[in-house]
Amino acid sequence: MKKNNFKKFWKLGVKEFNTTPFEINGDGELVVREGNYQYNIYDLVRKFDASIKVYMPFVVEQRLSHLIETFNDTIKQAKYKGKYTYHFPMKVNQNKEFVLPLVAEGAHLEATSANELWVVKKMWEGENFHSKIRILCNGPKTPQYIKLIQHLEDKNLTITPIIETMDEAELLKDFKGERGVRLNMTLKVSSHWDKKIDRFGLSEEEILSLGKMRNLRVLHYHIGSQVLVDNDIIAALREAFKTYVKLRAINPTLDTIDIGGGFAVPYEKKKLYSMEPLVKRIITTLRDLSDRAGVPHPDIITEWGQYIVAPSQFTVLKIVGSKNIPKGVAQKWYMVDGSFMTDLLDTWAIHQKWHVIPVNHMDAKKKERVWLAGLTCDSDDKYADADGHVLLPRLEDVAQGEDMYIAVLDTGAYQDAFAMHHCLISSPAKIVLQNGLVTVARKRESPEEIGKLFGW
Numbered sequence: 001m002k003k004n005n006f007k008k009f010w011k012l013g014v015k016e017f018n019t020t021p022f023e024i025n026g027d028g029e030l031v032v033r034e035g036n037y038q039y040n041i042y043d044l045v046r047k048f049d050a051s052i053k054v055y056m057p058f059v060v061e062q063r064l065s066h067l068i069e070t071f072n073d074t075i076k077q078a079k080y081k082g083k084y085t086y087h088f089p090m091k092v093n094q095n096k097e098f099v100l101p102l103v104a105e106g107a108h109l110e111a112t113s114a115n116e117l118w119v120v121k122k123m124w125e126g127e128n129f130h131s132k133i134r135i136l137c138n139g140p141k142t143p144q145y146i147k148l149i150q151h152l153e154d155k156n157l158t159i160t161p162i163i164e165t166m167d168e169a170e171l172l173k174d175f176k177g178e179r180g181v182r183l184n185m186t187l188k189v190s191s192h193w194d195k196k197i198d199r200f201g202l203s204e205e206e207i208l209s210l211g212k213m214r215n216l217r218v219l220h221y222h223i224g225s226q227v228l229v230d231n232d233i234i235a236a237l238r239e240a241f242k243t244y245v246k247l248r249a250i251n252p253t254l255d256t257i258d259i260g261g262g263f264a265v266p267y268e269k270k271k272l273y274s275m276e277p278l279v280k281r282i283i284t285t286l287r288d289l290s291d292r293a294g295v296p297h298p299d300i301i302t303e304w305g306q307y308i309v310a311p312s313q314f315t316v317l318k319i320v321g322s323k324n325i326p327k328g329v330a331q332k333w334y335m336v337d338g339s340f341m342t343d344l345l346d347t348w349a350i351h352q353k354w355h356v357i358p359v360n361h362m363d364a365k366k367k368e369r370v371w372l373a374g375l376t377c378d379s380d381d382k383y384a385d386a387d388g389h390v391l392l393p394r395l396e397d398v399a400q401g402e403d404m405y406i407a408v409l410d411t412g413a414y415q416d417a418f419a420m421h422h423c424l425i426s427s428p429a430k431i432v433l434q435n436g437l438v439t440v441a442r443k444r445e446s447p448e449e450i451g452k453l454f455g456w
């Protein structure tokens with residue numbers, strides 16, 4: 001097989017799979033390209049030892065600038081009168097190395113808790129922000145959260161609490177800044193998170209019963225994460241627009257629709273919808289609905305979180321042992337020196353499927369069907385893809401004194417904050433690739449650091 005065929009086999013260099021930065025070099029090793037810079041991941045992992053998380057800030061920068069450009073260009077072409085702004089939902093990845101480059105590229109933020117807002121306060125005080133940045137505040141408004149919202153409003157940060165319950169409407173009655181309200185729609189979508197009844201937001205009846213609200217600017221909704229069908233995103237927009245028109249009749253200050261998150265990531269490298277045509281449908285749908293209803297074109301906010309950050313990080317694991325499987329759809333267990341349960345927690349929580357590729361021996365002709373097992377003693381600490389196994393090179397083909405490494409792609413969303421300490425497993429180091437330089441943002445957790453969390 002030629003080099004290009006291996007690249008195709010591992011689904012690298014494909015735009016709709018978000019694998020364009022990945023290449024295979026002449027020695028069958030994984031390399032990452034950033035413009036004319038190149039990083040050899042096999043060298044990297046031998047230097048820093050696995051397991052490591054490798055973060056590529058240039059990927060989030062490119063993804064966000066392309067998204068904003070697409071919205072702005074489409075708005076111009078469609079003669080749409082409203083503006084677009086992107087808000088990064090901080091819960092998807094609160095690491096400084098993720099948030100700061102996004103803000104630099106023009107992202108506004110969405111916080112979901114008092115502690116995330118505390119991070120915002122730190123950035124505001126550190127003058128990391130342009131003074132025009134806007135912060136949306138979702139999540140239950142505890143007294144501590146409300147106090148911080150009020151504090152930042154007093155410090156002239158544009159902060160928009162989103163009212164999600166009738167109690168919050170009352171609690172925020174005297175708040176002088178602008179506000180939003182979250183709509184809970186009954187619409188059903190194709191997503192893992194779609195529940196018959198969810199607790200977020202208010203029904204249309206409840207929202208309208210609130211009457212006139214001081215400085216109401218934003219109608220927000222979030223139909224779920226990883227929405228697998230683009231038609232559902234448009235259907236939700238149409239549904240929410242009906243409420244928008246009724247609410248605007250009572251509150252003429254209302255000028256923005258915030259469609260939340262949900263843009264799906266092709267984790268399994270099967271084709272989903274693409275961004276550009278969906279943006280076009282969003283703009284033209286809103287334009288036509290507004291024109292028909294005789295209201296000005298609303299400003300649009302999206303909070304697509306994992307769409308922007310998931311492909312910017314991958315996790316590299318070392319294979320530390322193997323074991324035969326007597327009878328099963330796979331031939332061998334490969335044990336890794338990391339854990340799916342502690343550091344890729346969605347594997348366990350929602351049976352998340354990943355794209356797993358080798359880091360060396362990518363050009364191996366013979367492969368084996370394996371199950372992957374993590375370091376914890378938990379029988380749930382394992383991984384197989386949708387076909388019931390993972391296809392990887394054979395360990396017996398790895399030369400003496402050499403190790404085999406694998407990469408789990410698209411681990412930049414949610415996993416860092418979900419990480420836990422079952423069996424006191426250390427979280428991997430975080431390595432950053434930028435401008436041709438390799439830096440260590442976070443060292444691998446030491447036994448002392450973990451012990452401390454448990455009072456030792």
Ligand SMILES: *Cc1c(COP(=O)(O)O)cnc(C)c1O
Pocket residue numbers: 089091092110138222224225226260261262263303304305306307413
């Ligand atoms: C979780 C969440 C998001 C981000 O969802 P993604 O699936 O990552 O796009 C955006 N907005 C709100 C309100 C959320 O709760």
